[in-house]
Amino acid sequence: MPSAITPQAAPSLKRWERPAKTTEKLPWADIAVIDMSRYDLPGGKQELAEELRHAVHKTGFFSLINTGFSREEVERQYDIGQGFFSLPLEDKNREDNRCDFAVGNYFGYRPNNDKKMMGTNVLSNVESVNIPKFIPQYANQPFHPFFETYRTEIEDFSRRSSELAAKVFTLFAIILELPEDYFSSRHAYDSPSEDHLRYMVYHPRPLADDLKVERTWSRAHTDFGSLTLLWSQDVAGLQIKTDDASSSSSDPWRYVPPVDGGIVCNVGDTLQFWSAGYLRSTVHRVVRPPEDQAHLYRQGLFYFVRPGDGVDIKPAADSPLLRRLGLVTEADARGEPVTGLQYVRERVKNYHDHDDYADKRGATFKVGNLEIEDQAA
Numbered sequence: 001m002p003s004a005i006t007p008q009a010a011p012s013l014k015r016w017e018r019p020a021k022t023t024e025k026l027p028w029a030d031i032a033v034i035d036m037s038r039y040d041l042p043g044g045k046q047e048l049a050e051e052l053r054h055a056v057h058k059t060g061f062f063s064l065i066n067t068g069f070s071r072e073e074v075e076r077q078y079d080i081g082q083g084f085f086s087l088p089l090e091d092k093n094r095e096d097n098r099c100d101f102a103v104g105n106y107f108g109y110r111p112n113n114d115k116k117m118m119g120t121n122v123l124s125n126v127e128s129v130n131i132p133k134f135i136p137q138y139a140n141q142p143f144h145p146f147f148e149t150y151r152t153e154i155e156d157f158s159r160r161s162s163e164l165a166a167k168v169f170t171l172f173a174i175i176l177e178l179p180e181d182y183f184s185s186r187h188a189y190d191s192p193s194e195d196h197l198r199y200m201v202y203h204p205r206p207l208a209d210d211l212k213v214e215r216t217w218s219r220a221h222t223d224f225g226s227l228t229l230l231w232s233q234d235v236a237g238l239q240i241k242t243d244d245a246s247s248s249s250s251d252p253w254r255y256v257p258p259v260d261g262g263i264v265c266n267v268g269d270t271l272q273f274w275s276a277g278y279l280r281s282t283v284h285r286v287v288r289p290p291e292d293q294a295h296l297y298r299q300g301l302f303y304f305v306r307p308g309d310g311v312d313i314k315p316a317a318d319s320p321l322l323r324r325l326g327l328v329t330e331a332d333a334r335g336e337p338v339t340g341l342q343y344v345r346e347r348v349k350n351y352h353d354h355d356d357y358a359d360k361r362g363a364t365f366k367v368g369n370l371e372i373e374d375q376a377a
Protein backbone atom coordinates (compact mmCIF):
# COMPACT_ATOMS: atom_id res chain seq x y z
CA MET A 1 0.00 0.00 0.00
CA PRO A 2 1.55 3.36 -0.94
CA SER A 3 2.17 5.45 2.10
CA ALA A 4 0.63 8.92 2.28
CA ILE A 5 2.95 9.98 5.07
CA THR A 6 4.82 13.26 4.71
CA PRO A 7 7.64 13.19 7.26
CA GLN A 8 8.42 16.85 6.47
CA ALA A 9 5.14 17.85 8.12
CA ALA A 10 6.58 17.02 11.55
CA PRO A 11 9.09 19.32 13.27
CA SER A 12 12.62 18.67 12.12
CA LEU A 13 14.63 16.13 14.01
CA LYS A 14 18.35 15.81 14.15
CA ARG A 15 19.37 13.21 11.58
CA TRP A 16 20.74 9.97 12.92
CA GLU A 17 24.05 9.05 11.31
CA ARG A 18 24.63 5.51 10.19
CA PRO A 19 27.94 4.36 11.70
CA ALA A 20 30.74 2.97 9.55
CA LYS A 21 31.10 -0.80 9.55
CA THR A 22 33.96 -2.38 11.46
CA THR A 23 37.15 -3.16 9.61
CA GLU A 24 37.99 -5.96 12.04
CA LYS A 25 37.83 -9.52 10.82
CA LEU A 26 35.25 -11.17 13.04
CA PRO A 27 33.88 -14.72 13.10
CA TRP A 28 30.61 -13.97 11.27
CA ALA A 29 27.62 -16.31 11.32
CA ASP A 30 26.29 -17.67 8.08
CA ILE A 31 22.83 -16.07 7.86
CA ALA A 32 20.44 -17.02 5.04
CA VAL A 33 19.14 -14.06 3.02
CA ILE A 34 15.50 -14.38 1.95
CA ASP A 35 14.34 -12.18 -0.94
CA MET A 36 10.78 -11.16 -0.09
CA SER A 37 10.19 -9.68 -3.56
CA ARG A 38 9.61 -13.30 -4.65
CA TYR A 39 6.85 -13.88 -2.09
CA ASP A 40 3.94 -13.01 -4.41
CA LEU A 41 5.30 -14.70 -7.54
CA PRO A 42 3.65 -17.99 -8.60
CA GLY A 43 5.11 -20.69 -6.34
CA GLY A 44 7.19 -18.03 -4.57
CA LYS A 45 6.03 -18.77 -1.04
CA GLN A 46 6.75 -22.48 -1.42
CA GLU A 47 10.26 -21.77 -2.76
CA LEU A 48 11.02 -19.28 0.00
CA ALA A 49 9.73 -21.71 2.63
CA GLU A 50 12.18 -24.33 1.33
CA GLU A 51 15.04 -21.82 1.45
CA LEU A 52 14.11 -20.92 5.00
CA ARG A 53 13.68 -24.44 6.31
CA HIS A 54 17.33 -25.14 7.00
CA ALA A 55 17.96 -21.73 8.60
CA VAL A 56 15.05 -21.84 11.00
CA HIS A 57 15.68 -25.43 11.96
CA LYS A 58 19.39 -24.90 12.54
CA THR A 59 19.82 -21.41 14.00
CA GLY A 60 16.43 -19.69 13.92
CA PHE A 61 18.21 -16.61 12.51
CA PHE A 62 17.83 -15.38 8.92
CA SER A 63 17.48 -12.06 7.14
CA LEU A 64 14.93 -10.57 4.80
CA ILE A 65 15.63 -8.21 1.91
CA ASN A 66 13.26 -6.33 -0.43
CA THR A 67 10.71 -6.04 2.35
CA GLY A 68 9.11 -2.81 1.13
CA PHE A 69 10.67 -0.62 3.84
CA SER A 70 12.71 2.14 2.22
CA ARG A 71 16.06 3.24 3.60
CA GLU A 72 14.61 6.72 4.23
CA GLU A 73 11.72 5.51 6.32
CA VAL A 74 13.94 3.19 8.35
CA GLU A 75 16.40 6.01 9.04
CA ARG A 76 13.51 8.26 9.93
CA GLN A 77 12.63 5.77 12.69
CA TYR A 78 16.21 6.02 13.94
CA ASP A 79 15.85 9.83 13.96
CA ILE A 80 12.71 9.51 16.07
CA GLY A 81 14.38 7.07 18.46
CA GLN A 82 17.41 9.31 18.81
CA GLY A 83 15.18 12.34 19.39
CA PHE A 84 13.42 10.54 22.22
CA PHE A 85 16.65 9.34 23.85
CA SER A 86 18.01 12.89 23.84
CA LEU A 87 15.18 14.10 26.14
CA PRO A 88 16.01 14.69 29.83
CA LEU A 89 15.93 11.53 31.92
CA GLU A 90 13.14 12.76 34.26
CA ASP A 91 10.96 13.33 31.23
CA LYS A 92 11.62 9.96 29.56
CA ASN A 93 11.26 8.19 32.88
CA ARG A 94 7.99 9.84 33.92
CA GLU A 95 5.79 7.54 35.89
CA ASP A 96 3.21 6.95 33.16
CA ASN A 97 5.93 5.98 30.66
CA ARG A 98 7.82 3.33 32.62
CA CYS A 99 7.86 -0.44 32.08
CA ASP A 100 6.00 -2.09 34.92
CA PHE A 101 8.27 -5.11 35.39
CA ALA A 102 6.48 -6.11 38.61
CA VAL A 103 3.63 -7.38 36.41
CA GLY A 104 5.85 -8.31 33.44
CA ASN A 105 4.63 -5.36 31.36
CA TYR A 106 7.36 -4.34 28.91
CA PHE A 107 5.50 -1.43 27.26
CA GLY A 108 7.23 1.90 27.88
CA TYR A 109 10.65 3.04 29.01
CA ARG A 110 13.57 1.22 30.59
CA PRO A 111 16.33 3.62 31.69
CA ASN A 112 20.06 3.15 31.26
CA ASN A 113 21.95 1.96 34.37
CA ASP A 114 18.82 0.43 35.92
CA LYS A 115 20.49 -2.76 37.17
CA LYS A 116 23.79 -4.24 38.18
CA MET A 117 25.32 -6.86 35.93
CA MET A 118 26.47 -10.36 36.78
CA GLY A 119 27.21 -9.80 40.45
CA THR A 120 29.50 -6.79 39.85
CA ASN A 121 29.04 -3.06 40.36
CA VAL A 122 28.97 -2.50 36.61
CA LEU A 123 25.57 -1.24 35.52
CA SER A 124 23.45 -2.25 32.56
CA ASN A 125 24.13 0.08 29.60
CA VAL A 126 20.85 -0.49 27.76
CA GLU A 127 18.12 2.11 27.35
CA SER A 128 14.93 1.25 25.48
CA VAL A 129 11.37 2.26 24.85
CA ASN A 130 8.66 -0.13 23.67
CA ILE A 131 5.62 1.12 21.80
CA PRO A 132 2.50 -1.05 21.88
CA LYS A 133 0.30 -1.75 18.89
CA PHE A 134 -1.97 1.09 17.79
CA ILE A 135 -5.25 -0.50 18.79
CA PRO A 136 -7.92 0.82 21.15
CA GLN A 137 -7.08 -1.73 23.86
CA TYR A 138 -3.74 0.03 24.43
CA ALA A 139 -5.00 3.61 24.59
CA ASN A 140 -3.90 3.77 28.23
CA GLN A 141 -0.54 2.06 27.86
CA PRO A 142 2.71 4.09 27.89
CA PHE A 143 3.10 6.34 24.84
CA HIS A 144 5.32 9.33 25.61
CA PRO A 145 3.97 12.71 24.37
CA PHE A 146 7.19 13.18 22.35
CA PHE A 147 5.93 10.48 19.99
CA GLU A 148 2.54 12.17 19.42
CA THR A 149 4.00 14.35 16.64
CA TYR A 150 5.12 11.27 14.78
CA ARG A 151 2.13 9.07 15.63
CA THR A 152 1.01 8.53 12.02
CA GLU A 153 4.47 7.50 10.84
CA ILE A 154 5.10 5.27 13.83
CA GLU A 155 1.73 3.58 13.49
CA ASP A 156 2.33 2.98 9.78
CA PHE A 157 5.72 1.44 10.57
CA SER A 158 4.28 -0.70 13.34
CA ARG A 159 1.43 -2.05 11.20
CA ARG A 160 3.68 -2.80 8.25
CA SER A 161 6.12 -4.62 10.54
CA SER A 162 3.27 -6.85 11.62
CA GLU A 163 2.22 -7.39 7.98
CA LEU A 164 5.76 -8.46 7.13
CA ALA A 165 5.82 -10.81 10.11
CA ALA A 166 2.54 -12.33 8.85
CA LYS A 167 4.30 -13.28 5.61
CA VAL A 168 7.10 -14.94 7.57
CA PHE A 169 4.49 -16.80 9.63
CA THR A 170 2.94 -18.04 6.40
CA LEU A 171 6.32 -19.47 5.38
CA PHE A 172 6.63 -21.17 8.77
CA ALA A 173 3.15 -22.68 8.38
CA ILE A 174 4.11 -24.03 4.95
CA ILE A 175 7.28 -25.57 6.44
CA LEU A 176 5.23 -27.30 9.13
CA GLU A 177 2.52 -28.32 6.59
CA LEU A 178 -0.13 -26.43 8.54
CA PRO A 179 -2.88 -24.24 7.04
CA GLU A 180 -1.15 -21.12 5.71
CA ASP A 181 -2.82 -18.80 8.20
CA TYR A 182 -2.10 -21.05 11.20
CA PHE A 183 0.42 -18.66 12.80
CA SER A 184 -0.62 -15.35 11.22
CA SER A 185 -4.16 -15.76 12.59
CA ARG A 186 -2.67 -16.16 16.06
CA HIS A 187 -0.86 -12.82 15.66
CA ALA A 188 -3.59 -10.55 14.29
CA TYR A 189 -2.66 -6.88 14.65
CA ASP A 190 -6.10 -5.92 15.84
CA SER A 191 -6.18 -8.48 18.65
CA PRO A 192 -4.35 -7.73 21.91
CA SER A 193 -0.80 -9.03 22.27
CA GLU A 194 2.45 -7.78 23.80
CA ASP A 195 3.90 -6.88 20.35
CA HIS A 196 5.96 -3.73 20.37
CA LEU A 197 8.07 -1.49 18.21
CA ARG A 198 11.31 -0.83 20.08
CA TYR A 199 13.89 1.95 19.96
CA MET A 200 16.97 0.88 21.87
CA VAL A 201 20.42 2.29 22.52
CA TYR A 202 23.48 0.80 24.19
CA HIS A 203 25.74 3.35 25.86
CA PRO A 204 29.46 2.78 25.36
CA ARG A 205 31.30 1.62 28.48
CA PRO A 206 34.92 1.95 29.55
CA LEU A 207 36.89 -1.16 28.63
CA ALA A 208 37.80 -1.73 32.29
CA ASP A 209 34.09 -2.06 33.16
CA ASP A 210 33.36 -4.24 30.16
CA LEU A 211 36.11 -6.61 31.21
CA LYS A 212 34.47 -7.08 34.62
CA VAL A 213 31.31 -8.43 32.94
CA GLU A 214 32.98 -10.56 30.26
CA ARG A 215 32.26 -7.75 27.74
CA THR A 216 28.53 -8.38 28.13
CA TRP A 217 26.16 -5.67 26.88
CA SER A 218 23.11 -7.91 26.79
CA ARG A 219 23.14 -11.26 28.58
CA ALA A 220 22.72 -14.44 26.58
CA HIS A 221 18.99 -15.08 26.16
CA THR A 222 16.29 -16.33 23.86
CA ASP A 223 13.52 -13.96 22.78
CA PHE A 224 10.32 -14.26 24.76
CA GLY A 225 7.79 -13.95 21.95
CA SER A 226 7.26 -15.44 18.50
CA LEU A 227 9.45 -13.52 16.08
CA THR A 228 11.88 -10.60 16.32
CA LEU A 229 12.53 -8.20 13.44
CA LEU A 230 15.81 -6.35 13.85
CA TRP A 231 16.64 -3.71 11.27
CA SER A 232 20.17 -4.47 10.17
CA GLN A 233 22.69 -3.15 12.64
CA ASP A 234 26.11 -1.92 11.49
CA VAL A 235 27.69 -1.86 14.95
CA ALA A 236 28.87 -5.43 15.48
CA GLY A 237 28.13 -7.01 18.84
CA LEU A 238 25.12 -9.29 18.37
CA GLN A 239 26.26 -12.90 18.51
CA ILE A 240 24.40 -16.17 18.18
CA LYS A 241 25.35 -19.40 19.85
CA THR A 242 25.91 -21.94 17.10
CA ASP A 243 26.49 -25.67 17.10
CA ASP A 244 29.62 -25.26 15.04
CA ALA A 245 32.37 -25.10 17.56
CA SER A 246 34.60 -26.48 14.81
CA SER A 247 38.03 -28.00 14.98
CA SER A 248 39.55 -24.56 14.37
CA SER A 249 37.81 -22.96 17.35
CA SER A 250 36.03 -24.11 20.47
CA ASP A 251 34.04 -20.87 20.57
CA PRO A 252 30.42 -21.40 19.47
CA TRP A 253 29.63 -17.65 19.31
CA ARG A 254 29.35 -16.02 15.87
CA TYR A 255 28.60 -12.37 15.04
CA VAL A 256 25.44 -11.54 13.10
CA PRO A 257 26.67 -9.72 9.98
CA PRO A 258 25.10 -6.50 8.73
CA VAL A 259 22.85 -7.01 5.69
CA ASP A 260 22.45 -3.73 3.80
CA GLY A 261 18.80 -2.78 3.58
CA GLY A 262 17.90 -6.00 5.37
CA ILE A 263 15.99 -7.06 8.43
CA VAL A 264 17.46 -9.78 10.59
CA CYS A 265 14.80 -12.07 12.04
CA ASN A 266 14.91 -14.63 14.76
CA VAL A 267 12.51 -17.19 16.08
CA GLY A 268 11.39 -16.69 19.69
CA ASP A 269 10.32 -19.06 22.43
CA THR A 270 6.67 -19.39 21.48
CA LEU A 271 7.39 -20.58 17.94
CA GLN A 272 9.81 -23.08 19.39
CA PHE A 273 6.99 -24.36 21.62
CA TRP A 274 4.41 -24.45 18.81
CA SER A 275 6.82 -26.37 16.63
CA ALA A 276 7.95 -28.72 19.42
CA GLY A 277 11.51 -27.46 18.91
CA TYR A 278 11.60 -27.77 15.09
CA LEU A 279 11.87 -23.99 14.73
CA ARG A 280 14.71 -22.86 16.97
CA SER A 281 14.69 -20.03 19.46
CA THR A 282 18.43 -19.56 19.47
CA VAL A 283 20.44 -18.16 22.34
CA HIS A 284 22.04 -14.84 21.46
CA ARG A 285 23.77 -12.00 23.27
CA VAL A 286 25.35 -8.62 22.67
CA VAL A 287 29.00 -8.03 23.53
CA ARG A 288 31.23 -4.96 23.48
CA PRO A 289 31.75 -4.03 19.82
CA PRO A 290 35.17 -4.26 18.19
CA GLU A 291 37.51 -1.43 19.20
CA ASP A 292 36.87 0.69 16.08
CA GLN A 293 33.17 0.81 17.11
CA ALA A 294 33.34 0.46 20.90
CA HIS A 295 32.95 4.21 21.47
CA LEU A 296 29.67 4.44 19.55
CA TYR A 297 26.13 4.68 20.84
CA ARG A 298 24.73 1.50 19.37
CA GLN A 299 21.18 2.43 18.46
CA GLY A 300 18.78 -0.26 17.27
CA LEU A 301 15.30 -0.59 15.81
CA PHE A 302 13.12 -3.65 16.37
CA TYR A 303 9.64 -5.04 16.11
CA PHE A 304 8.98 -7.81 18.62
CA VAL A 305 6.06 -10.05 17.67
CA ARG A 306 4.43 -11.71 20.66
CA PRO A 307 1.68 -14.35 20.57
CA GLY A 308 -1.93 -13.19 20.79
CA ASP A 309 -2.92 -12.78 24.44
CA GLY A 310 -5.51 -15.52 24.43
CA VAL A 311 -3.92 -18.07 22.09
CA ASP A 312 -2.69 -21.41 23.30
CA ILE A 313 1.06 -21.82 22.67
CA LYS A 314 1.41 -25.54 23.28
CA PRO A 315 2.73 -27.67 20.38
CA ALA A 316 0.77 -27.73 17.11
CA ALA A 317 -0.16 -31.39 17.38
CA ASP A 318 -1.94 -31.18 14.00
CA SER A 319 1.28 -30.58 12.02
CA PRO A 320 1.81 -33.58 9.72
CA LEU A 321 5.55 -32.84 9.65
CA LEU A 322 5.89 -32.78 13.43
CA ARG A 323 3.85 -36.00 13.65
CA ARG A 324 6.03 -37.78 11.09
CA LEU A 325 9.13 -36.68 12.96
CA GLY A 326 7.65 -37.96 16.20
CA LEU A 327 7.97 -34.53 17.80
CA VAL A 328 4.27 -34.36 18.72
CA THR A 329 1.78 -36.99 19.78
CA GLU A 330 -1.90 -37.24 20.67
CA ALA A 331 -0.95 -36.46 24.25
CA ASP A 332 0.37 -33.03 23.20
CA ALA A 333 -3.04 -32.14 21.80
CA ARG A 334 -4.59 -32.83 25.20
CA GLY A 335 -1.95 -30.95 27.27
CA GLU A 336 -2.87 -28.05 29.56
CA PRO A 337 -3.14 -24.79 27.62
CA VAL A 338 -0.64 -21.99 28.24
CA THR A 339 -1.76 -18.65 26.86
CA GLY A 340 0.45 -16.18 25.04
CA LEU A 341 -0.11 -13.43 27.62
CA GLN A 342 0.60 -15.75 30.54
CA TYR A 343 3.89 -16.91 29.07
CA VAL A 344 5.20 -13.52 27.95
CA ARG A 345 4.24 -11.69 31.15
CA GLU A 346 5.78 -14.34 33.40
CA ARG A 347 8.94 -14.44 31.29
CA VAL A 348 9.42 -10.65 31.31
CA LYS A 349 8.80 -10.55 35.05
CA ASN A 350 11.21 -13.37 35.74
CA TYR A 351 13.90 -11.78 33.55
CA HIS A 352 13.62 -8.09 34.45
CA ASP A 353 11.94 -7.71 37.83
CA HIS A 354 15.20 -7.68 39.85
CA ASP A 355 17.91 -5.33 41.04
CA ASP A 356 20.48 -7.07 38.91
CA TYR A 357 21.05 -9.08 35.76
CA ALA A 358 22.67 -11.97 37.56
CA ASP A 359 24.65 -14.68 35.90
CA LYS A 360 21.97 -17.31 35.30
CA ARG A 361 23.92 -19.74 33.18
CA GLY A 362 22.18 -23.08 33.01
CA ALA A 363 18.97 -21.83 34.66
CA THR A 364 15.67 -22.81 33.08
CA PHE A 365 12.34 -21.08 32.95
CA LYS A 366 9.06 -22.97 32.96
CA VAL A 367 5.37 -22.15 32.51
CA GLY A 368 3.00 -25.13 32.58
CA ASN A 369 4.79 -27.87 30.65
CA LEU A 370 6.74 -25.42 28.53
CA GLU A 371 10.36 -25.06 29.50
CA ILE A 372 13.24 -23.07 28.06
CA GLU A 373 16.85 -22.55 29.04
CA ASP A 374 16.82 -19.10 30.59
CA GLN A 375 20.41 -18.27 29.86
CA ALA A 376 22.79 -20.63 28.22
CA ALA A 377 26.52 -20.19 28.52
Ligand SMILES: O=C(O)CCC(=O)C(=O)O
Pocket: 218, 223, 230, 233, 238, 284, 285, 286, 300
Ligand atom coordinates in the same frame (compact mmCIF):
# COMPACT_ATOMS: atom_id res chain seq x y z
O1 LIG B 1 20.80 -5.25 20.26
C1 LIG B 1 20.77 -6.28 19.58
O2 LIG B 1 21.40 -6.38 18.53
C2 LIG B 1 19.94 -7.46 20.03
C3 LIG B 1 19.09 -7.18 21.22
C4 LIG B 1 18.29 -8.36 21.67
O3 LIG B 1 18.66 -9.48 21.48
C5 LIG B 1 17.00 -8.16 22.36
O4 LIG B 1 16.70 -7.02 22.75
O5 LIG B 1 16.26 -9.14 22.52
Ligand SMILES: [Fe+2]
Pocket: 221, 222, 223, 284
Ligand atom coordinates in the same frame (compact mmCIF):
# COMPACT_ATOMS: atom_id res chain seq x y z
FE1 LIG C 1 17.07 -10.88 21.85
